[in-house]
Amino acid sequence: MSYNLLSMPILELRNLKKYFATQKAVDDISLTIEKGQIFGLLGPNGAGKTTLIRMITGIFYPDEGEILFDGKKFDPRSDISHIGYMPEERGLYKKMKIGEQTLYLAQLKGLNKNEATEKIKEWFQRFDMNSWWNKKVEDLSKGMSQKLQFVTTVLHDPKLIILDEPFSGLDPVNTNLIKDEIYNLAKRGSTVIFSTHRMEQVEEICDHIVLVNKGRKILDGTVKRVKQDYKENLFSIGVDQMPANLNGTAPFEILRNEDLSYVVRIKDNNKPNDVLQYLLQKGVNIHSFNEILPSLNDIFIRLVEGTPTARQFQKVN
Amino acid sequence: MSKTTLIIKREYLTRVRKRTFIISTILFPLLYLGLIFGSSYIAAKSGTHLNVAVIDSSGFFDRGKIERENMKDPDSSSRLTLVNMNPDSLAANFKKEGYDGYVVIPARLKWEDSVGSKLTIFTSRTIGGEGTGPVQSKLNNIWNSIKNEKLGIDENKKMILEKNTIKITPQNINDKTANSDVATGIAYACGILIYIILLLYGSQVMMGVMEEKTNRIAEVIVSSVKPFQLMLGKIIGIGLVALTQFLIWVSFVFIIYNVTSASAGGGAMSQMVANAQKIFMSINVPLILFCFIFYLLGGFFFYASLYAAIGSAVNEDMREAQSLSFPITMLVIISITMMSSAMKDPSGPLAVWASIIPFSSPIMMMARIPFGVPGTVPWWQLAASMATLIAGFMFTTWFAGKIYRTGILMYGKKPTWKEMIKWAFRKS
The missing domain is CATH 3.40.190.10 (Periplasmic binding protein-like II)
Incomplete structure (x- = not known):
């Protein structure tokens, strides 16, 4: 994204800890989020994501560790107005008129009335919500109130936007609308923390991801890097016909045979080129040769395997 | 505008603009009068034959x-x-x-x-x-x-035996205007009004907090303001609603009094106005009004913060809220039951102590003040009562703030009072 800003992190967590009476909700987590990034904060339910976010939004104080916001020690009183937070469990006053409510929430974030009114009109225009001003939230559908919630989160041009499961309950049209806005916000220099356990959305949207489980960070890196690190040397080879008798000298083994293509694993100490060479020597007609990278979902199942929480990922694909 | 002011403004305006506020403001005095006349009418008509x-x-x-x-x-x-x-x-x-x-x-x-x-x-x-x-x-x-x-x-001889009796009436030498019949009536009205407002608006605070918690808007708002500001804003906003309602009632009385005294030509009307004038002359109206507003707000802040703490601790289940708020409601009810004995002996030890201890002072002190200050209530007692009430509501607000901060973001099982007190005294 804005690579000239990359050297300057918007948020740095150093050895953050938060213990509750019965559990270590966040247990020594450090991470760095660069400006303009779309950052994926991933983890199963109960991994400590919400506690981590609540510390970043100033709702909880860390027991130990340090938060740096925009290069300085995080001070909730002043920095809170630069953060927009949309919790997973959305909430708005049901009986309050939408225009009034949006104005109220914007003023709580420190905008004055005129600024706020102008911004609201702008966003309502963009999201085609102009006719909503005098309606009440209870008159809106779930998707509509979700859109409204997103607007109230980003209205004050926060430097850091934290979205907890922003797409849950949205139809594909509105999902795309919000997705585009997330890209736009990042392009204009806002940083987005995107907390979810929906892996396919993460792969699509995020630059950088962190996986937490049981209060600890177990993975940190760019999406590409992570996939490279966890690849299993799998390739999909499109051929007319595999040589009939593959013996032990072949540099790969066939895992699955799909229609006109084979999923193979390259043996240790061999390279993709060795495979091609071998097949060419055998006179095989190759029409495709693709590396299969693991999906984030696969990686996460592998990483949190053995814990009961791993199961919730297996269905998502 | 500060954030707390914004919250107060929202809490106040959304409530005052509601139709239920307008209706209850008009209906309550009518119901109150209806109840008084109705019950005495029924009592007169329904003797056991x-x-x-x-x-x-x-x-x-x-x-x-x-x-x-x-x-x-x-x-x-x-x-x-x-x-x-x-x-x-x-x-x-x-x-x-x-x-x-x-x-x-x-x-x-x-x-x-x-x-x-x-x-x-x-x-x-x-x-x-x-x-x-x-x-x-x-x-x-x-x-x-x-x-x-x-x-x-x-x-x-029969008349001499029956009618020739001695009767005594109390006369406080420090306060010649005090009329104990009028004072008793006003004391009753003040005590009951405070009682009703405490319970009614106290539970409004509790429901308001529960609404924010179950709607999950609390989490959005506490990422903009401190939980304490949110709680305080709600309590003050609703307190101002109660005050507004009371002031509307006072101005009703004032307007009716002035209109009738201006238009009363003679006969029964002027007799009534003269009686009302006599009543107003015999009591210290500005002092009673001032004290009423003080004890109304002081008592409200004292109890409302406790109700707010309960609202933050429970989930949407109204029964949980009721069982947890029972001890608080009990304190209000104890105060009103002590009131009648305080009015029989407004300078007795029960009346004096209960009007200084903060949990009962809003009702008890207001039941004594109409009997006369400083005749019945010496200045030092009034000052002590006001000071302890201020200290009392500052304590409950602090205490409730601690519970609220934890409770508002906590979902799941209803906590016990013991757990809530633990939250309050845990260091942040």
């Missing part, structure tokens, strides 16, 4: 005397009839004969005795003192006239 048969074995009670007694007060709720039956057959038949009960006057009744006798009224249903009272006084009236005859006491 007893038709009682009397069997006289003593030979003193004759038909003439009984009829004369019945005639004296034909509207009375009870009626005596002399019957000539034996007790056993009357016992079996009195209902069929149209009597509600019967009394047997025994032969052992002697007018010379210097001790009284106990008789029994037999009835087929349970009747209380309301029913037996008139029967007893009728029998006594007849018995008195019989005794008077025997003792040779004529009408004049």
Whole structure:
């Protein structure tokens, strides 16, 4: 994204800890989020994501560790107005008129009335919500109130936007609308923390991801890097016909045979080129040769395997 | 505008603009008056009517005397009839004969005795003192006239015995204008009004907090403001709603008073206005008004913060909230039950102490102040009461803030009071 800003992190967590009476909700987590990034904060339910976010939004104080916001020690009183937070469990006053409510929430974030009114009109225009001003939230559908919630989160041009499961309950049209806005916000220099356990959305949207489980960070890196690190040397080879008798000298083994293509694993100490060479020597007609990278979902199942929480990922694909 | 002010403004405006606020502001005084007039009307109309048969074995009670007694007060709720039956057959038949009960006057009744006798009224249903009272006084009236005859006491001597009595009324030398009847009435009104406002608006605070928690808007807002600001804003906003409602009522009274005193030409109207004027002259209206507003707000802040703490701790289940708020509601109810004894003896130790201790002072002090300051309530007591109430609500607000901060983001099982107190004293 804005690579000239990359050297300057918007948020740095150093050895953050938060213990509750019965559990270590966040247990020594450090991470760095660069400006303009779309950052994926991933983890199963109960991994400590919400506690981590609540510390970043100033709702909880860390027991130990340090938060740096925009290069300085995080001070909730002043920095809170630069953060927009949309919790997973959305909430708005049901009986309050939408225009009034949006104005109220914007003023709580420190905008004055005129600024706020102008911004609201702008966003309502963009999201085609102009006719909503005098309606009440209870008159809106779930998707509509979700859109409204997103607007109230980003209205004050926060430097850091934290979205907890922003797409849950949205139809594909509105999902795309919000997705585009997330890209736009990042392009204009806002940083987005995107907390979810929906892996396919993460792969699509995020630059950088962190996986937490049981209060600890177990993975940190760019999406590409992570996939490279966890690849299993799998390739999909499109051929007319595999040589009939593959013996032990072949540099790969066939895992699955799909229609006109084979999923193979390259043996240790061999390279993709060795495979091609071998097949060419055998006179095989190759029409495709693709590396299969693991999906984030696969990686996460592998990483949190053995814990009961791993199961919730297996269905998502 | 500060964030707390914004919250206060929202809490206030959303409530004052509601139709229920306008309706309750108009209806409450009407209902209140209706209740007072209605209950006294019903009480006057619904005495227990007893038709009682009397069997006289003593030979003193004759038909003439009984009829004369019945005639004296034909509207009375009870009626005596002399019957000539034996007790056993009357016992079996009195209902069929149209009597509600019967009394047997025994032969052992002697007018010379210097001790009284106990008789029994037999009835087929349970009747209380309301029913037996008139029967007893009728029998006594007849018995008195019989005794008077025997003792040779004529009408004049009878009057000397009955009417020539000594009566005393209280007069506080420190406060000559104090009129204890008027004061009692005003004290009652003040105490009950504070009681109603505390419970009504206290539970509004609790419901407001519960709404924010169950709607999950609390988490959005506490990422903009501190939980304490949110709680304080709500309490102050709702407190101002209560104050607004009260001031509207006061101005109703004021307007009605002025209009009637201006338009009253004569007769009953001017008599009423003169009475009202006399009442207003006999009490210190500005002081009572000032103290009322002070104790209304002080008491409200004291209790509302506790109700807010409970609202933050429970989930959407109203029953959880009720069971957890029971001890708080109990404190308010104890105060109102102590009020009547405080008004019988407004300078007694119970009244003094209960009007200084913060949980009961809003109701108890307001039940004493109409009797006069400094006549009944010395200045030092008023000052001590106000100071402890301020300290009291500062403590409860601090205490509730600690619970609220934890509770508002906590979902799941309802905590106990013990756990909540633990939250309050945990270091942040």
